[in-house]
Amino acid sequence: MKKIKLNFALAAMLAGATAAFAFTPARHANTNWYFNGSAGQEQSASAWSTTTVPDDCAPSGTLPCEISVNASNQTQLQSFLSSHTVAQIDAMSAEKRP
Numbered sequence: 356m357k358k359i360k361l362n363f364a365l366a367a368m369l370a371g372a373t374a375a376f377a378f379t380p381a382r383h384a385n386t387n388w389y390f391n392g393s394a395g396q397e398q399s400a401s402a403w404s405t406t407t408v409p410d411d412c413a414p415s416g417t418l419p420c421e422i423s424v425n426a427s428n429q430t431q432l433q434s435f436l437s438s439h440t441v442a443q444i445d446a447m448s449a450e451k452r453p
Contacts, residue, residue: 385423388432390452394418397441400433409452416451419444 389409392402397419412420422444426432436444445451 383425383427385425386427387421387423388426389421390419390448392418397444398436398439400429400436403429403432403436411452412450413453414450416453418452419448420450420452422447 386405388403388405389407390397390402391404391407391409392399394417396402403422409420424432424435424447426435
């Protein structure tokens, strides 16, 4: 009888652990977005690209160069940009553009 209870307890723990992993929300990888616009366009998704990397990024400048955010398309990026100030977006970019 003890063996049955032990097996049942082990099975219940295994089922609980499996269920915990099944309901863990998936984590989405951030996407790198590169700013190709000019001053005043920092909050416009159309000024950002995932493929066109600016060649003038440097440690200093006035415009952002790259941000990495949880937005895989321009609609999601626009939502993200709209919820942040230009100063916050600039602060997310380690490198800047002139």
